[in-house]
Amino acid sequence: MRRRAAIRRLHFLSAWPGLDWSLMCLVAGLTAFGGLMIYSTEIADNLSHGWQHWLFGGVGLFIAFAIATLRYDRLLQWHWVIYGLTNLSLIAVMVIGSSAKGAQRWISIGGITIQPSEFAKIGVIITLAAVLHLRPAKTLTGMFRALAITSVPWGLVFLQPDLGTSLAFGAIVMAMLFWSQANPGWLLLLASPVGSALLFNVYFPGWLLWSIAIVVTAWTTLPWKIPAALGALGLCVGSGKLGSVFWNILKDYQKDRLILFLDPEQDPLGGGYHLIQSRIAIGAGELWGRGFSQGTQTQLNFIPEQHTDFIFSAVGEELGFVGCIAVLIVFWLICLRLVAIALSSKDNFGSLLAIGVLAMVAFQTVVNISMTVGLAPITGLPLPWMSYGRSSLLTNFIALGLVESVANFRHRKSFQA
Secondary structure (H helix, E strand, C coil), X not given: CHHHHHHHHHHHHCCCCCCCHXXXXXXXXXXXXXXXXXXXXXXXXXXXXXXXXXXXXHHHHHHHHHHHCCCHHHHHHCHHHHHHHHHHHHHHHHXXXXXXXXXXXXXXXXXXXXXXXXXXXXXXXXXXXXXXXXXXXXXXXXXXXXXXXXXXXXXXXXXXXXHHHHHHHHHHHHHHHHHCCCCHHHHHHHHHHHHHHHHHHHCHXXXXXXXXXXXXXHHHHCCCHHHHHHHHHHHHHHHHHHHHHHHHHXXXXXXXXXXXXXXXXXXXCCCCHHHHHHHHHHHHHCCCCCCCCXXXXXXXXXXXXXXXXXXXXXXXXXXXXXXXXXXXXXXXXXXXXXXXXXXXXXXXXXXXXXXXXXXXXXXXXXXXXXXXXXXXXXXXXXXXXXXXXXXXXXXXXXXXXXXXXXXXXXXXXXXXX
């Protein structure tokens, strides 16, 4: 009997001979812990978001295992189909989507609300990985081809408007271009309009220094040095002027999110309320925390909808500095495993998939935790595998499945298209 049981276990595990079990266990544990903290934030209200988080986490884990058994390199045949479906889903949001809090981001299907912009991140990662696999970003042509392709879904997400996800798109693209051997100077030039728009309207001497650095970068990294330098200078001036124009396009709540983190006391009962209460909660936790389900800020609902974007403040209040550091270590280990898989992949496509997922997870983690402590604007980005949100949770597990497929097939014969 024991021998038969052992044979069954070996046969079951044979579908995942190269699976990164440590990564899978870290994510599963983080999801379970996230559900526990969500449950703690809603004990007084007797809500079920914690149970739903565990349920969809279980579904997501099953999906990740299933995807890991499929050859990731077959996606090279389907990346244009995935790209088309991604854009169609984002267009559908603009046509039949439902609105909430000034944004139109959701579609209701069979009574279940989904957010296509979350799944669009996976579509962008797959498409960009395939494009850069076939034509790396070593040349300007290769880089601009990749940018042109990803600009369509990025623009559709920005128009919803979904500022947080559009920023995540930017982080994903920049990381994947860098991994595809794009010149770092070119990446700095890509980021220059954002820096110019901010500095021109906030600190003009800083804009002058920034413009000089951009002009020098263009001179040293681009062909046709004089036209490149003049073009870079014009880009800095133009983006600085356009910064004020785009500022007026943003919704009022988006403006508040971008500036109130600097001084939330300007609007303590409005746009700055979440941040003030979040900082109070994290500070009240001190070293060891107040104890599970014992946080006053959390249990008395001082932070509205804490189970979503501000779940980290519940960790800080109830488990203290030690709990926060433990969560950060888990995310750090997850990122290390993603880098290890990217480095050990058998081809550039798999490596780029892993780096795209790494950029998505790392960016959202850094921004989410930073906004809860007042170091970044409130962008609405969830904390991966911990914040409540069915679309974001399933998106993260699909991404995990793709990376585990890269790990699972890294030592096998490459698929020939």
